[in-house]
Amino acid sequence: MIAHFYQNIILKNPKAIFVFLIIAILSFGYYSKNFRLDASSETLLIEGDPDLAYLKEVSERYGSKEFLILTYTPNEGMVTDSSINNLLSLKYKIQSLDWVHSVITLLDIPLLNNSDAPLQERLDSFKTLKDEDVDRNRGFKEILNSPVFRNFVISEDGKTSGIIVNIKQSQKLEEIENxxxxxxxxxxxxxxxxxxxxILEIRQVIQSYEDVGKIYLGGIPMIADDMMTFIKSDIIVFGLGVLLFIIATLWVVFRNLLWIVVPISSCLFSVIIMMGLLGLLGWKVTVIxxxxxxxMLILTMxxxxxxxxxxxxxxKDFPSKNNFEIISLTTSKMFWPILYTVLTxxxxxxxxxxxxIKPIIDFGWMMTFGLITSFIITFTLLPTLLNFAPTNNITVKKEQKSKITNLLSIISLNNKNSIFLVTGIVIIFSIxxxxxxxxxxxxxxxxDKNTEIxxxxxxxxxxxxxTTPLEVIIKFPKKEKVKKSGEDDEFDDWGDEEDANDEKYWFTKDKIDLITSVHNYLDSLPEIGKVLSFSSIIEVATQLNNNKPLGTLEMGVLYSKIPESIKTEIIDPYLSIKDNEARISLRIIDSQENLRRNDLINKINFDLKDKFGLEEKDYKLAGVLILFNNLLQSLFKSQILTLGLVMIGIFSMFIILxxxxxxxxxxxxxxxxxxxFILGIIGLLGIPLDMMTITIAAITIGIAVDNSIHYIYRFKEEFNKIKDYNKTLKTxxxxxxxxxxxxxxTIVFGFSILVLSKFIPTIYFGVFTGLAMLLAMISVLTLLPALILIIKPFGKSS
Structure with missing residues (x-):
């Protein structure tokens, strides 16, 4: 039925089919204008992850602005006149950009220990390093020793400072609802x-300050934008690179212009139609x-x-048949093996x-639709173009035997034991x-180490x-009012009168001790860099109080009397009195060689219960570290599930075929x-699995079995005629x-083009998938025929 329809409708009406294909490519080509890229952080997260929803809740509660961060390492010392003037000039230049909300530098940090005036006076009218009447060395030393700002806006050695560029919230973003x-x-x-x-504007500003020191740009918006640039670059480089390589391969193989034009036409038609389909469906291309x-170019080719x-x-075998008959015979013989290779x-x-993981899911669907498109184009455009081609251009003038396949056939016939021995070693190596x-x-x-990211x-x-943030949220039992008095110190003259706001009575010894204990515990872990919490603020206040610890009432009074500008910046991000909880914010040293995220998270969870007696309802871990770890753990589970499904599914399809x-x-x-074997190599080289390498095994099996299907299908066909296993193998x-x-x-070198990417997982994907395909090809032309000769699945030779 299918063969009859195909021969009578497709093959016998090449002009109509060609017109239909031209209309299809023009229509889908129009929708390719909607082809979109996406490099947002959401593309690297698990879809529907509850930890993402909780992180958004925490960000809203404690205040979170979108920001860029610059690192500034001046050529001279940090507090020289020229360095401060350059930093001030850079700050004002960035501040003048209309999308910038505020710029926080070393020069904006309140200096509360820079004079001997009463503390209340220092809080009400604090000085900063940019003020002329400030002792800069004393002020710089205060910031350098500050529990809050050390390793935050200034490095421990005092040579590098951070510049925070807060971005205005887009009004368009607020309009998204409804x-x-x-x-x-x-x-x-x-x-x-x-x-x-x-990003272009701020980089222009940075460029104009290159002579004053080393300045690097960082932050999520910059990473997202650079990733977009990488994706655009990768798509162009990969596409053009693979296309040029395919043209070169076709020339080497066929040495005939026709056999370059026809396959390339199929490739271009498939890709343009698929890009239009993605634009039509609104699917965005991510780094994955x-x-x-x-x-698509490789598989269509x-x-x-x-x-x-x-x-x-x-x-060559049927010189008397005309062009149409050869096309009909070719398509009838190749339809089922190619269909099954596409299905696998x-x-x-x-x-x-x-x-x-959404981008991996989308990638799976994209390639599924892409392969269906390639199959349809291959069985419509290729025979159509061959129908139009002049007969004298169809044959290849000179045919040469392949020395490589000839060598592999000799190995398969004469070295079966060696093949099985090598296979055994490979299996052990892989395990x-x-x-x-x-x-x-x-x-x-x-x-890449050369990128600004x-x-x-x-x-x-x-x-x-x-770099990687982690939040520890401590949840306290019901609010308790505690009123204490009688502590003599500088805070006594602030008054302690009742008012409508009883927030100052929230501060109790149990709460403060727990925050401090957990803070110190987290700070002691080698994997953790900067830790900030209300404990950091208490430490600063203690230093300001002549190193005398503050009582709980004093803390409450301090909280109620402190200026709003300071409270908003350094206290509100760490306490939510309304929700009766405290936030401890910390960052992981991501480049630490022996970092084990999952082990670290499990250790913190265990110790909060075991050392501090907290129950699960009393605390919650949140942040990018949790989301990233969820992604990594999901990758491992999905690898096992994916491989299992692919192996069972493809084996089932082979049985049907x-x-x-x-x-x-x-x-x-x-x-x-x-x-x-490729997974074994990755494991032995100590290369961790990521979003790209996790897909190698499944994709390799899916593409490599195509060779097995073609070989077995042809072996079966030839054996029915020759009835001799050895002769059939040679044929x-x-x-x-x-x-x-x-x-x-073509596939191996096509994948090797991916090494030109700036995204390391893409490079690994290209190298290891290409290597896997090479090994699969050698295996199909040695191990597969050796097994056929031993098992004799087609019956005995005649």
């Missing part, structure tokens, strides 16, 4: 464009799926090489939808390597207290071994073996 999905996406795109413009165009090679072989590859990509796999990964290591994050990590359990096992084993290696070799080389 908008349609299309309007929300439009607003988000406008915000991204504005963010890109903002940025290589989808390169993958593999289909076209198999079709083209078979066409030429049939043309689709199955591998569809397995990614179980990962829980050892896989046992060493881990998902611990530093976000900082996702970037890496350099800025590294400096912040090492000099300014770490070949209706033979032995043959199905023979078909999948070489590819499973290649995939596991297959010289025919379909050549196509497998050519497609595999």
């Amino acid at each position: 908008k349609s999905k299309e309007e929300v996406e439009l607003i988000k795109d406008q915000i991204k464009k504005q963010n890109h413009q903002n 799926s940025s290589n989808f165009i390169a993958l 593999a289909m076209n090489i198999h079709m083209s090679t078979r066409f030429l072989q049939l043309k 590859t689709i199955f591998a990509f569809l397995s990614l939808i179980f990962s829980e 050892v390597g896989i046992s060493k796999l881990e998902v611990e990964n530093s976000f900082i290591n996702y970037f 890496y350099r800025g994050m590294k400096l912040i990590d090492e000099e300014l207290g770490g 070949f209706r033979n359990i032995k043959l199905s096992l023979i078909g999948v084993v070489p590819n499973f071994i290649a995939a596991f 297959c290696h010289s025919t379909v073996g050549v196509a497998i070799l050519n497609t595999s080389i």
Whole structure:
């Protein structure tokens, strides 16, 4: 039924099909204008993660602005006149940008210990380093020794300071509520464009200050914008790189312009239609799926090489048949093997939808639709163009035997024991390597060491207290009013009269002791950099009170009397009296070599219960560290689930295709071994799994089994004619073996183009997937035929 429809509708009406395809490419090409990229932090999170919802709640409660951070390391000392003037000039220059809300530098830190005036007076009219009548060295020393600002706005050695650039909240962002999905996406795109413009502007400012010291830009908005640049660059570089390589490969293989034009046309049609489909469906390309165009080109090309090679072989075998008959014969013989190769590859990509991570799920769906598109184009455009081609241009003038496939056929025939021995060693090697796999990964290591993202994050990590935030929220029992008096010190003359606001009575010894104890415990952990909490404020207040500890009532009075400007900046971020809880904010030293995030989180959870007697309801961990760890743990679980699904699914499809359990096992084993071998190499090299490398095994199996299907399908066809296993093996290696070799080389070098990325996981993905495909090809042309010769799944030779 399908064959009849295909032959009578598609093959016999090339002009109508070509017009239809032109209309399709123009229509989808129009929608490709809606093709969008996305590099927001949400693309690196688990969809629907409850910890994300809680982090948003914490951010709203304690106040959280979007900001950029600059690191400033002046050529001269930090408190020289020139360094301070340069820093002040840089601050005002940045402050003048219309999208900047405020700029906080070393020069804006309140100096409360810079004079001997009464504390109340110092609080009401504090000085800063930019004031002329300030003892700068004394002020700088105060900041350097401050429990709050040391390793926060100034490095421990005093050579590098941080500049916080708070960004005005976009009014468009506030308008998102009650908008349609299309309007929300439009607003988000406008915000991204504005963010890109903002980053360009601040970088121009930084560039003009290059001669005064080293200045690096950091922060989530900058990372998001640079990631967008990386994605755009990767899509262009990968696409063009793979296209040029494919053209070169086709020329080497076929040495005929026709056999370059036809396959390239299929590739371009497939990619343009797929880009239009993504634009139509509103799917955005992320850093995970940025290589989808390169993958589509590679996989479409593999289909076209198999079709083209078979066409030429049939043309040689049946010289009396006309062009149309050869096309019909080619498509009838290649339809089912290519259909099954597409289905197995689709199955591998569809397995990614179980990962829980949205960009990986989207990548799976994108490649699924992409492969369906490539299959349809291959079986419509390629025969249509061949119908139009002049007959004398269809054949290849000179055919040369492949020395490589010939060598592999000899090895398969004469060295079966050696093949099985090597396979055994590979399996042992793989098991050892896989046992060493881990998902611990530093976000900082996702970037090349020459990028500003890496350099800025590294400096912040090492000099300014770490990069990855973690929040410990302590929840106290019901509010209790405590009124104490009688402590004599500087706070007595502030008064303690009752008023409508009883917030000052919130401060009790139990609460303060618990905050301080947990703060000190967290600060003692080697993986943790800067820790900030209300305990830090108490330490500052104690220093200001001549190193005399404050009583709980004094703390309450201090809280009620402190100026709002100071309270908003240094107290409100760490206490929520209304919600009866305290926040301890800390940052992880992400570049620490032996950092184990999951172990650290488990240790903190255990110690809060064991050492401090807290129950689960009494505290909560939140922050980017928790979200990132959830992502990493999910990757490991999804790897096992994905691999299991792919192996079971593809084995089942082989049984349906070949209706033979032995043959199905023979078909999948070489590819499973290649995939596991790559995972073993990754484990032995100590490379942690990430969003990209986690997909290698499943994708490798899905693509590599294509070779097994083509080889077995052809072996079965030839054996039915030859009835001799050894002769059939030689025939297959010289025919379909050549196509497998050519497609595999195309795929291997196609993936190698990904090493040009600036995103390290993409480089690993390209290198290891390419290597896996090379091993799978060797395995299919050695181990697979060796197994066929031993097991004889097609019956005995005649």
